[in-house]
Amino acid sequence: MIDPNSIKVIRNRSVPDDYMNAAIEAIKSLGKFEPGKMSGTPVNVTYTISVIYPVPAKFIKTSE
Secondary structure, rough: OHHHOOOOOOOOOOOOOOHHHHHHHHHHHHOOOOOEOOEEEOOOOOOOOOOOOOOOHOOOOOOO
């Protein structure tokens, strides 16, 4: 099960917050994953999941 508190955005190309929130909600709904194992024992692992979606040019911020 994905711990909702462990989801972190590691790259944000200045997309609107509602797009980022939709991506986080989609990741939360992925459900169960097969646990990582080392020598047959389950261990904590980190997954990186790319979420790519088109963003209309008018929503892209060019400076912060």
